[in-house]
Amino acid sequence: MKRGFVFPGSDPVAAVEGAVAAEAAGWDGYFVWEAVWSADPWAILGAIAARTERIRIGTMLTPLPIRTPWKLAGETATVDVLSGGRLIVAVGLGAPDTGFASFGVPVDRRTRAELLDEGLAILTGLWAGQPFSYSGGHYEVAPTEFTPAPSPVQRRDGVPHIPIWVVGAWGRAKSMRRVAAYDGMLPYVATDDGGFLTPPEMPLAAMRSWLDEHAPPGRSIDLVVEGSTPGDDPAAAATVVAPLGAAGATWWVEALWNADAEAVYERIAQGPPPFQ
Numbered sequence: 001m002k003r004g005f006v007f008p009g010s011d012p013v014a015a016v017e018g019a020v021a022a023e024a025a026g027w028d029g030y031f032v033w034e035a036v037w038s039a040d041p042w043a044i045l046g047a048i049a050a051r052t053e054r055i056r057i058g059t060m061l062t063p064l065p066i067r068t069p070w071k072l073a074g075e076t077a078t079v080d081v082l083s084g085g086r087l088i089v090a091v092g093l094g095a096p097d098t099g100f101a102s103f104g105v106p107v108d109r110r111t112r113a114e115l116l117d118e119g120l121a122i123l124t125g126l127w128a129g130q131p132f133s134y135s136g137g138h139y140e141v142a143p144t145e146f147t148p149a150p151s152p153v154q155r156r157d158g159v160p161h162i163p164i165w166v167v168g169a170w171g172r173a174k175s176m177r178r179v180a181a182y183d184g185m186l187p188y189v190a191t192d193d194g195g196f197l198t199p200p201e202m203p204l205a206a207m208r209s210w211l212d213e214h215a216p217p218g219r220s221i222d223l224v225v226e227g228s229t230p231g232d233d234p235a236a237a238a239t240v241v242a243p244l245g246a247a248g249a250t251w252w253v254e255a256l257w258n259a260d261a262e263a264v265y266e267r268i269a270q271g272p273p274p275f276q
Contacts, residue, residue, distance in 0.1 A: 001241060001244070001245035001249060001250060001251065001252055001275045002028035002029060002056075002250065002251050002252070003027055003028050003029070003241075003251075003252050003253075003254065003272030003273060003275065004027060004028055004029030004030060004031060004056070004251060004252070004253045004254065005018075005022050005027050005029070005030055005031070005253070005254045005267075005268055005272075006030075006031040006032070006033065006060040006226070006253055006254070006255045007019070007030065007031065007032050007033075007264065008033070008255070008256055008257045008258075008259065008264060009261060009264065010038060010039050011039075011261075012039050012040075012043070012044050012047070014261060015032050015039075015044050015048070016044060016047045016048050016051060018030070018264065018265065018268055019048040019051065019052055019055065019057065020048075020051050020052060021265065021268045021269055022055060022268050023052045023053070023054055023055040025268055025269055025270070025271040025272070026271045026272055027055060027254075027268070027271070027272050028055065028056060028251075028272070029055060029056040029057070029058070029088070029251070029253070030048065030052075030055050030056070030057050031057070031058050031059060031060035031088075031090070031253065032044050032045065032048075032059060032060070033059065033060055033061070034059050034061070034062045034063065035063070035098050035099065036063070036066045036094075036098060036099045036100055036102075036103050036105055037099055037102075037103065041059050041062070042075040042076070042078075042079060045057050045058070045059075045079045045083075045087070046078065046079055046082055048083075049079055049082040049083035049084075049086070050082065052083075052086075054086075055086065056086050056087075056088055057079075057083060057086055057087060057088070058087055058088035058089055058090055058165075059089065059090050060090050060226075060253060060255075061090035061091055061092050061165070061167070061186065062089060062090060062091050062092075063091075063092060063093065063094025063095070063098075064091040064092070064093075064094075064115065064116050064119040064120065064123075065093060065094055065105065065106065065111075065112040065115035065116055065119065066094055066100070066103075066105050067119065069118070069119040069120075069122040069123050069126075069139065070122060070126060070141065072119070072123060073122065073123050073126040073127060073149065074126075074149035076089055076123070076127075076152070076162055077126075077127060077149045077150050077151065077152045077160075077162075078149060078150060080152040080153050080154060080162050081150045081152070081153055083153075084153060085152070085153030085154045087152075087154070087162050087163075088162070088163045088164075088165060088184075089123075089162050089163070089164050089165070090164075090165040090166075090184070090186060090224075091116065091119075091120065091164060091165070091166055091167070092116070092166065092167035092186065093109065093112040093113060093116055093167065094112065113174070114136075114137055114138060115138055116178075117178065118134075118136040118137070118138050118139050119139075120164070120166075120178075120181075120182070121134060121136070122134050122139060122141055123164075124161060124164075125141075126141075126148075126149070127151065127152050127159075127160045127161055127162065128159050128160055128161070129148070129151060129160065130143055130144065130148055131143035156183070156219075157218075163182075163183040163184060163222075164182040164183050164184070165182070165183065165184030165185070165186050165222065165224055166178055166179050166182050166184065166185065166186065167185075167186045167187075167188055168185040168186065168187055168188065168207075169188045169189075169190065170187055170188065170189045170202075170203070170207060171189070171190075176210070176214075179211070179221065180211070180214040180215065180216075180221070182221075183219075183221060183222060184221060184222035184223070184224050184250075184251070185207065185211060185221060185222065185223050185224065186224050186226075187202055187204075187207055187223065187224075187225065189201075189202050189203070198227065199225040199226070199227050199244055199249070200240075200243070200244075202225070204223065204225070204244060204247035204248055204249055205247040205248055207223055207248065208223055208247060208248025208249075209248075211223060211248075220250075222250045222251055223248055223249045223250050223251070224249070224250070224251040224253060225244055225249045225251070225252060225253070226252075226253045226254075226255045227240065227252070227253075227254070227255065228254060228255060228256055229241065229254060229273040231266065231267045231270030231271070232270065234273070234274050237273035237274065238273060238274045238275065240273060241273045241275050242275060245275055252272075252273065252275070254267065254272070254273075
């Protein structure tokens with residue numbers, strides 16, 4: 001299991017310094033968040049790419065329905081090149097209560113799902129290179145002769161492709177079919193009372209089995225779980241992540257969404273939870 005850290009703050013300088021510290025402390029991945037109105041994650045990730053050498057970087061996550069997919073394709077390809085092929089792109093529908101309506105972004109779930117699927121098709125199509133065209137219900141793209149964005153460094157099946165992690169609503173067929181087409185699952189399990197399950201209660205073993213069964217031949221799909229561990233007690237931290245890895249999770253992402261800056265930096269410096 002790889003271990004990552006998601007930086008919860010909005011200060012770009014602090015986010016970059018956190019990434020440098022995370023690499024030094026042995027974390028495998030470092031992520032920043034993106035919202036309809038937030039610090040620019042792609043500028044931050046470009047700066048992180050220049051200051052780090054090993055650690056995987058990306059967003060947790062990009063609400064793709066709020067983005068122009070061709071703009072995102074150029075931004076992500078650029079960061080992948082700057083980082084030497086270390087980028088991961090995590091996407092989902094986004095949470096409408098984070099300001100969507102204030103900026104005229106669709107809040108209807110069906111519309112956002114359509115925008116997500118069309119955006120992913122355009123993103124991956126443009127990464128693969130020109131000529132590329134697309135005709136959908138929301139977007140139209142014709143081949144262009146303009147100088148294109150650089151191709152991503154990373155490849156999938158010999159084609160330029162950055163790993164994409166997708167929110168997967170467990171038990172919803174369409175959502176899970178979307179996951180199977182890409183490279184990682186950010187699991188979401190709704191409950192009957194309108195809540196959701198956290199990783200210890202999630203049926204991770206069943207998810208792992210489903211992902212292995214539905215992955216295209218020759219590919220594997222990451223199962224990414226999020227939570228927090230006590231950095232000052234490695235043994236206790238190990239008891240949190242070990243069962244998740246045993247059940248088939250391939251990434252643990254440490255998330256301290258409500259912590260202050262001092263606590264965030266302290267947890268980064270303490271390093272990832274141990275896992276064998």
